Amino acid sequence: MVKGSFRKSFGYALAGLAYALRTQPNMRFHLLAALVVVVAALWLRIEGRDFLLVLLAITLVMMAEMFNTALERVVDLCTGRYHPLAKIAKDVAAGAVLLAALNSLIVGLVVFYPYLLVFIRLLQSLGGDD
Numbered sequence: 001m002v003k004g005s006f007r008k009s010f011g012y013a014l015a016g017l018a019y020a021l022r023t024q025p026n027m028r029f030h031l032l033a034a035l036v037v038v039v040a041a042l043w044l045r046i047e048g049r050d051f052l053l054v055l056l057a058i059t060l061v062m063m064a065e066m067f068n069t070a071l072e073r074v075v076d077l078c079t080g081r082y083h084p085l086a087k088i089a090k091d092v093a094a095g096a097v098l099l100a101a102l103n104s105l106i107v108g109l110v111v112f113y114p115y116l117l118v119f120i121r122l123l124q125s126l127g128g129d130d
């Protein structure tokens with residue numbers, strides 16, 4: 001009984017994730033970017049704590065995007081018309097996504113900065129060989 005309801009809840013959660021990925025281009029972009037970053041992090045063998053920070057930043061962005069989508073749907077359910085409160089609710093939710101995205105950008109720059117520096121120096125040394 002408990003097992004069955006857990007399975008159902010898990011199914012609903014997966015359906016929500018699938019809906020967000022199917023209908024939100026931003027969510028697909030976040031997923032693609034996350035895959036690229038995780039592969040780069042594994043390839044560069046970044047430190048465990050840095051890897052956790054990267055995973056946390058990715059999760060925050062995706063969660064914010066999903067809450068934003070959920071809120072948009074609820075607002076649309078409540079009012080099909082223009083309403084200043086609907087605008088505030090949607091704009092605030094969009095602002096949360098922006099904050100999470102900025103955080104992930106900062107985390108990415110801090111964690112990958114040493115590798116970016118090596119890469120830039122490598123490009124410079126290749127460019128200066130003429």
Ligand SMILES: Nc1ncnc2c1ncn2[C@@H]1O[C@H](COP(=O)(O)OP(=O)(O)OP(=O)(O)O)[C@@H](O)[C@H]1O
Binds near residue numbers: 024072080
């Ligand atoms: N009912 C409404 N009343 C007032 N302003 C709204 C309303 N619906 C949307 N807006 C304004 O339009 C912006 C975009 O809303 P919209 O729901 O189209 O979001 P979206 O990011 O394009 O999402 P999606 O494409 O997933 O529906 C909101 O941030 C808000 O400023």
